[in-house]
């Protein structure tokens with residue numbers, strides 16, 4: 001067992017806190033693209049993003065980090081975990097809070113902006129979980145609006161083109177009120193989004209909250225979760241596997257590349273426009289043409305046509321005049337370019353972030369508390385991941401830890417559990433090399 005000097009421990013705790021703040025690694029590519037001046041300009045910006053671990057959310061987090069903002073993503077991870085999240089978690093201005101936003105969030109840090117993206121989406125999630133979907137649009141929206149209200153922050157809320165339902169007019173401008181079935185299989189999603197819009201407008205009228213509603217049409221690009229059956233991801237997956245691409249009916253979709261979409265989201269954040277504003281590609285693409293383009297780009301797969309079921313035959317195309325006038329926004333990526341980038345990303349998915357081997361060194365006096373080897377070991381991408389593993393597998397050990405340089409890590413005087421992990425400082429410190437952390441008795445140091 002090592003000898004521990006309490007005075008050394010106390011100063012080491014301060015030093016470690018400073019080191020942690022300076023440990024800026026990961027996502028270097030993302031940040032280095034940004035001109036230095038821009039990073040300085042937005043240095044005080046702090047954006048909370050519900051659904052920040054999702055497809056659009058991870059791109060948005062990366063874009064906001066690039067311009068120098070602090071970003072807190074609040075996500076239940078119900079849709080799964082994207083590889084991009086591991087990269088984001090290595091950024092010192094990024095924090096992930098695992099939380100279901102249908103429950104109020106105990107949040108006390110000022111934010112300058114809120115982006116409410118959390119929602120189940122895609123037929124696989126919405127048809128199987130209509131209640132969860134409605135709760136995300138109702139309770140989730142109210143909880144996000146309350147955070148914006150508390151900090152007088154701008155809030156942008158992601159609605160959907162589904163609010164137009166099966167539209168009787170083409171293209172849809174924001175003044176069209178839609179044609180929605182309130183009780184159909186996908187109604188949970190459309191009605192959740194209609195409630196989101198109504199509540200955002202109500203908070204603006206009654207509480208003067210600076211709300212902005214955007215209506216995305218179909219967004220696609222690298223980083224879509226496989227298996228959620230959204231049309232572009234489903235087609236690319238099928239083509240890569242050499243399978244059939246099944247075209248149901250003769251529907252037309254507005255397909256917007258994710259980078260263009262995120263530019264529009266940020267333009268909305270930077271404005272005071274109330275919306276709703278359509279964000280999408282003005283030119284519609286038939287599902288059949290999309291399938292042919294995917295097969296051509298991938299070089300494998302076959303297109304099969306069948307009669308439409310559910311709403312797959314619906315044609316929706318936005319009038320994006322308002323986005324141009326109010327936000328100065330229009331998509332710039334061509335569909336072939338966007339599909340090429342998507343296919344490339346899905347063909348070569350990002351390797352998982354490097355994980356370090358973490359050894360936990362147990363002082364002799366504590367060995368009796370655990371069975372087996374005194375050397376506990378796990379693999380983890382962050383300190384938080386390692387500590388969580390320790391407390392999950394050996395709850396009897398108090399996580400008071402020393403680094404190999406006998407530095408007391410500052411979060412160690414807090415008991416770790418599922419609910420308070422997010423309060424801890426330095427947990428997102430990336431671990432790329434093997435490291436040993438010594439577990440201390442509960443009464444020592446800290």
Ligand SMILES: NC(=O)c1ccc[n+]([C@@H]2O[C@H](COP(=O)([O-])OP(=O)(O)OC[C@H]3O[C@@H](n4cnc5c(N)ncnc54)[C@H](O)[C@@H]3O)[C@@H](O)[C@H]2O)c1
Nearest residue numbers: 051053054055056075076077078079100101117118119219
């Ligand atoms: N991608 C599109 O084509 C599209 C089109 C129209 C609207 N939208 C809207 O944009 C937003 C983002 O879409 P996306 O494509 O990134 O979807 P996504 O499923 O990839 O991301 C949504 C994220 O929200 C999280 N989430 C769901 N319910 C939650 C809850 N109760 N609490 C906390 N987190 C929760 C999920 O875990 C997921 O990470 C959604 O609101 C969606 O309705 C997207």
